[in-house]
Amino acid sequence: MNKKSVKDKVVFITGVSSGLGKDLAELLLKEGAKVIATFRKESQAKSFEEKNEGNAIGIVVDIKDNKMIEQGVKRALDHFGKIDILANNAGVGALGAVEETTDEEARHIFDVNFFGGLSVIRAVLPIMRQQESGHILLFSALGGFHGVPGFGIYAAAKSATIVLGESLAGELAAFKIDVTVLTIGVFDTGMSTRVLFAKNELEAYKNTPVGGFKEFIRNIPGKEPNDPKKAAKAILNILKSDNPPLNTAIGPDALEGMRKRLSHINTEIKEWESNAISTIKDE
Template sequence: MKNRIWFITGISSGLGKAIAQTVIEQGDFVIGTFRNQAQTDAFNNENQNKAFALTLDITIPEEINNAFQIIKDKFERIDVLVNNAGLGFAGAIEETSNEETRQVFEANFFGTLQVTQMALPIFRKQKSGHIIQISSHGGFKAFQGFGIYNASKFAVEGFSEALAQEVTPLGIKVTLVEPGPFRTNFAGKSFRQAETIIADYNETAGVFRERIKAVDGKQEGDPTKAAKAIFDITNLENPPLRLPLGKIAIISLTTKLESVKNDIENFKEIAENAIF
């Protein structure tokens, strides 16, 4: 299908920017979001007739409502939704405050959920559409020092996996993209850390924090290649529910699957005996 309309949240940098550029290059139309009005204006000036930007903070429900009203009035349809906007966060579970946890979930879960919910009536009316949730290999396997971020992405994976079952009969597709480390600003200026540091966690969560800093700018993943992979799966009749990206992502998912399989096999008798 040519000249599709994509709605992509968070296109100022990183994977979101790469996806938007790829979509425009491929001849489809982009509706993208920035949190900064100056960036929105600059993008619109540079991409007239090829794309349209909105200023949107996905942690503010009223702004999401307003964005969708503009989309419905101006474009009437969306063919592909990419929920990309979010934030990274590191800290041991005990180190992380309730306020920090809520900030992560407002961006990574609640904002994503609301955008998805507001796109669904459009997709149902069309009897078509593809929802791309930018998750993470950390949305499938947890890592020490990354637990709150993991939890937010696990939550996205949980509702999206159920959503896929609900909307498949309606002609709507859902894909969870699970990138490993990619060379974006994720580990740089846009990455947040718990304000509290507890020395007892220096050898676990602390090691993770230092590793995140060390790999910034050296990650294996190429955002442009990831964007092309994401674009390509939207052309498939039967796209995957999950799309891990990068060698590290494959290792993470495989390790988790093997761990679960081992626990089931080793404790199967206990599990099976816990019934009437």
């Protein structure tokens, strides 16, 4: 299955300050790839570049700022002359019932988890189309594959990422550009400690699944079932494949969750099939 090499491939990765993005960048560098990595702080970017001199570029990018994204992509192109792989990893976790989440909070969640990634894709695509090659990785989450009470807006943004990836795959096949949507499980990346909680918490939801899920997230740091370094290796396997998947799980919890939702949908389709087809015009 794994025949390709990532040696000398140029990889643009967003969100390398910590967690999975950091581990993926380090692994790719060990494999001989060239890495352009985005960070939140100048000191992080400088340290990364100095540590991997000649093989890496560290850039400060606010994923919500299109100008910063365009400047980062231009710097990558000026330095390495191409971009072979885009790993859209940057994101933020957010908790709150749909009713609790303000418009401002919802827009921020979508700006970081969906529109930011969309802007990076648009900036990179002209390069990949000209090359007639490339691979785009979109980082979704189990919460984006099926709705979770208390995770509604975050799940909606991640779900939008899945559908975007599926649409992109059809649009970009003619240019020999692969697209893979990763449904990520729960990993020990520290993200659970940085989750944004809706400020307008309503007492009405305290004893519902929303409240239970909030407590689960508050208590999970250090108990996450998956190792991000192993996730990086799983992603590397996909990048090396001659036939990469469009949709795939990263983590057994993600795999189980995907299977359960597909099974539930299939059951409901069968149960309501006669109602669904009842709309056909009479002869």
